[in-house]
Amino acid sequence: xxQHTSTDGTEGATRPTDDQALAxxxxxxxxxxxxxxxxxxxxxxxxxxxxxxxDPLPVAEFTAARRSTLSASFAGTRLVVPAGGLKVRSxxxxxxxxxxxxxxxxxxxxxxxxxxxxxxxxxVEEGSGDGGGNHHAVLYVRPLAPRDTTEFYAxxxxxxxxxxxxxxxxxxxxxxxxxxxxxxELRDALAKDVGEGGVRLLVVEGADEEIEALVEAIRAEAGAxxxxxxxxxxxxxxxxxxxxxxxxxxDYEIGQMRLAVDTTLDGFAEIVRNLRRAxxxxxxxxxxxxxxxxxxxxxGNAVGYETIAAAGAHATTLHYTTNDGxxxxxxxxxxxxxxxxxxxxxxDVTRTLPVDGEYSDVQRRIYQAVLDAADASFAVARPxxxxxxxxxxxxxxxxxRLEEWGLLPVSAEESLTPEGQxxxxxxxxxxxxxxxxxxxxxxxxxxxxxxxxxxxxxxxxTIEPGLxxxxxxxxxxxxxxxxxxxxxxxxxxxxxxxENLSAALPRTPEALEEWMRSVRG
Numbered sequence: 257x258x259q260h261t262s263t264d265g266t267e268g269a270t271r272p273t274d275d276q277a278l279a280x281x282x283x284x285x286x287x288x289x290x291x292x293x294x295x296x297x298x299x300x301x302x303x304x305x306x307x308x309x310x311d312p313l314p315v316a317e318f319t320a321a322r323r324s325t326l327s328a329s330f331a332g333t334r335l336v337v338p339a340g341g342l343k344v345r346s347x348x349x350x351x352x353x354x355x356x357x358x359x360x361x362x363x364x365x366x367x368x369x370x371x372x373x374x375x376x377x378x379x380v381e382e383g384s385g386d387g388g389g390n391h392h393a394v395l396y397v398r399p400l401a402p403r404d405t406t407e408f409y410a411x412x413x414x415x416x417x418x419x420x421x422x423x424x425x426x427x428x429x430x431x432x433x434x435x436x437x438x439x440x441e442l443r444d445a446l447a448k449d450v451g452e453g454g455v456r457l458l459v460v461e462g463a464d465e466e467i468e469a470l471v472e473a474i475r476a477e478a479g480a481x482x483x484x485x486x487x488x489x490x491x492x493x494x495x496x497x498x499x500x501x502x503x504x505x506x507d508y509e510i511g512q513m514r515l516a517v518d519t520t521l522d523g524f525a526e527i528v529r530n531l532r533r534a535x536x537x538x539x540x541x542x543x544x545x546x547x548x549x550x551x552x553x554x555x556g557n558a559v560g561y562e563t564i565a566a567a568g569a570h571a572t573t574l575h576y577t578t579n580d581g582x583x584x585x586x587x588x589x590x591x592x593x594x595x596x597x598x599x600x601x602x603x604d605v606t607r608t609l610p611v612d613g614e615y616s617d618v619q620r621r622i623y624q625a626v627l628d629a630a631d632a633s634f635a636v637a638r639p640x641x642x643x644x645x646x647x648x649x650x651x652x653x654x655x656x657r658l659e660e661w662g663l664l665p666v667s668a669e670e671s672l673t674p675e676g677q678x679x680x681x682x683x684x685x686x687x688x689x690x691x692x693x694x695x696x697x698x699x700x701x702x703x704x705x706x707x708x709x710x711x712x713x714x715x716x717x718t719i720e721p722g723l724x725x726x727x728x729x730x731x732x733x734x735x736x737x738x739x740x741x742x743x744x745x746x747x748x749x750x751x752x753x754x755e756n757l758s759a760a761l762p763r764t765p766e767a768l769e770e771w772m773r774s775v776r777g
Contacts, residue, residue, distance in 0.1 A: 288410060299404045309427045315364040315599070316433040318508040320387055322501060323362055327377060327389035329497060333456040333490075335377040335391070336446065336471060337362055337498065338464035342371050342413065350413075352558075354600065356463035357693045358498035363395065363432050366599045367557040370423075373397040374442055374467060375434070379455055395434045396442040399425045443470060451478025458494040499700035502692050504714040509692060510748065512601035513716055516556070517746050517757045519595040520603035523551040524761055527591060528775045531583070531611060540583030541565040548593045556595040560602025561695045564592035571608065571740030572724040574685055585612045588619055590740055600693050604718050605758050606744030613772045615765050618735045622723055623765050626741050629653040629721040630763070633687055637719065637747055637754040641711045647687040650721040655679040663732055681731070682723050690717045691746055713751050720744035 313319075326335065339355040353371045360366055363375055377391035385391045398414060400422040401407040409417040416422070428436035437445070449455040457480070459471040505513065530547045534540035544565035552559045562577040570576050571590035583589055589611055594603040608623065610616075615623060629650040636645045655668040658679050664671055671678045690697040690706070697716075698706060722742030725732050746757040762771045 295406070298409050302403050305400075305421060309424075309430050312433055313364040313431050315508050316431075318506050319362055319364045320433060321506070323377065323391070323393055324387045324389045326362070326497060326501060327385060327391040330377070330379075330458070330494070331382050331390040332379050332454065333458055334379055334446065334450070335494060336457065336459040336467065337375040337377075338460065338467040339363075339365070339370055339373040339375075340464045341466065348412070356460070357502075357600070357697075358460050358495075359463065360600050361498070361502060361693055363434065364599075365432070370397050370428070372439060372464075374439070374464075376442075376445060378445070393434045394445070395428055395432060395436045396439045396445070397423075397425070397428055397436055398439045399423065399428070399436075443474070446471065447474045447478070450474055451480045456480070456490065458490045460498055461491050461495045495700050496702055499698045500702070500705050503690065503698050503701060503705060503709070504712050505692060505716050505748075506714070509601065510714065510716070512597060512599045513603070513692065513746065513748070514757060516560070516595055516597045516601050516603040517605070518760075519552075519555045519597065520593065520605050521758060521761045522555070523548045523593060523595060524591065524605070524607060525775050526551050528609070528772050531589075531609070531776075534583040534589075535585060535611060538582060539580045541567050541570070541579040541581045541589070544583065544589065544591060545579040548591070552593075552595040556597040557600065558596050560594040560596035560604065564590065564606075566590045566592075566740065567611070569727040569738035569740070571742075572726045572738065573740075574724070583611055586616070587611050588615075588739065588741065590742055592742065592744065594695060602691070602693075602695050603746055603758070604691055604695050604720075604744060605746060605761065606720060606742045607761060607768065608741040608743065609768065609772065613776070614769055619739060619741075620765050622725075622736070622739055623741050623743075625654065625657040626721050626723055626743050627763060627765075628657070629687075630719050630743050630745070633719045633721065634747070634754065634756070637711065637749065639711055639713055639749060639751065643688065643709045643711060643717075644707050646717075646719060650687045650719075651679065651683075654683060654721065654723065658682065682725060683721065685720075685722070687721050688717050688719055690715070692716055711749050713749050715749040716757070717747055718744050719747055 337359050339359040342350040342353055345351045353368050355365055355369060359375055374396045376394050376396060378394060379390060380392050382390050386393055400416065407415050409415055412418045414422065425436040425438070446457060450457050457471055457475060459468055461468065526547050527544050530543055534543035537543050545563045548563050549559050563579070564576055565579045566573065566576040567581055567583045567589040568587040570581055571588060588608050590606065590608045592606040594605060596602040610619065632649040632653045633646045636649045651672060655664070655671050658664050659668040664678055666676060666678055670676045720742055722740065724740040725736040725738065727738040729737055743763060748755045748757055762768045
């Protein structure tokens with residue numbers, strides 16, 4: 257790449273020339289001065305920065321306990337948990353940053369914090385680490401640069417002039433309760449005593465490709481390359497461990513889940529207030545989507561996942577997010593939405609609403625079947641039950657109802673056998689998934705900890721049965737075709753049963769109709 261300076265003393269990142277690398281051309285849109293006079297003037301005359309330090313994060317004592325739990329299973333092993341880097345949306349524009357869930361869970365950093373940071377749990381003599389554990393935690397971050405550096409005004413990714421002031425190392429330590437060091441020290445810190453020194457090096461997979469490559473290079477240099485089965489499975493074990501660590505929520509997490517759910521329910525009320533506007537717009541589904549998404553952004557961080565606003569037959573497409581169809585009187589609209597709060601915990605709630613405020617007889621019949629299936633799942637959601645019991649209970653109800661309606665080609669009993677499953681034609685998804693800092697939380701957990709796991713107090717998950725009759729399904733009566741109904745609630749396992757965190761949003765058809773009337777006024 258050839259650097260060019262213009263006659264007025266400015267430079268872009270470069271001026272385009274025939275030999276300029278393609279990847280560098282995104283910088284051709286702007287130029288900045290490079291004269292010494294500009295640099296001297298740009299880096300002087302600033303008032304002192306405001307103090308960014310503050311009280312420790314309210315989650316700090318909980319993150320310390322989480323790290324201690326993780327530490328107990330990995331004595332003698334250096335654990336690397338990256339936040340991840342900024343992701344390009346297009347050319348030189350990045351998406352808003354969201355740290356990897358394991359990093360957020362173990363540090364307490366949430367929305368927009370801290371791209372490229374890496375949490376490392378360094379092994380120490382057993383019992384001599386943080387909180388009497390086996391590790392000492394260090395956060396490697398890129399701290400705020402002084403204003404007499406070019407980074408201050410010239411670095412569009414990290415510079416204060418572009419993205420605002422970053423925390424100092426002391427700010428990070430004070431907020432998180434974790435020692436903070438400069439990211440430039442990371443490589444040497446990771447390599448210390450790896451291989452012959454007896455330290456094993458593991459990294460959480462899928463968070464940051466560059467950090468994974470760095471760990472791989474250090475292993476190779478130390479003669480402990482990840483091609484060895486032991487090292488490869490070790491990364492898997494760490495990724496499993498940080499996922500399983502979230503299966504049972506602590507008090508802070510449960511509080512955040514309550515906040516996320518309550519904020520989400522307020523968003524559903526906003527949707528109902530805007531249903532008439534949705535029926536008047538050619539893309540009424542998008543009126544619903546943007547109503548909820550605006551609420552999520554105003555009251556939280558964002559949505560926890562892409563909002564589903566599926567009207568009419570679109571409700572039979574399980575992950576429908578196009579949301580550009582019309583919303584018509586007499587039809588239903590299936591809304592599956594959740595607010596992600598600033599700590600990154602998200603709700604996940606679904607209601608299937610009658611656009612004109614009242615269910616037809618057929619809609620009510622199908623809705624009641626789904627509600628009965630959900631209630632059956634609630635009845636078994638208690639300590640000691642298996643997670644898979646939630647699904648089995650719901651399927652028994654739906655199979656029986658489908659048999660009663662004459663839709664099954666076999667008996668409900670036969671359909672429920674592993675060799676049958678004909679009832680699943682109209683509900684191909686599962687009834688439940690864990691919920692928390694990810695909408696599908698704990699996804700890397702082992703099967704015996706998840707699907708075959710035993711329910712414990714503090715677990716949070718969804719219960720979400722549904723029935724979906726495609727518009728072109730010739731196996732069902734015409735009056736059923738094009739109707740899709742799902743009811744989804746967020747559930748906390750308690751010492752003696754469960755609590756429906758989203759119970760404030762009515763579930764029965766009669767209560768929903770009354771609620772919609774009261775909200776509309």
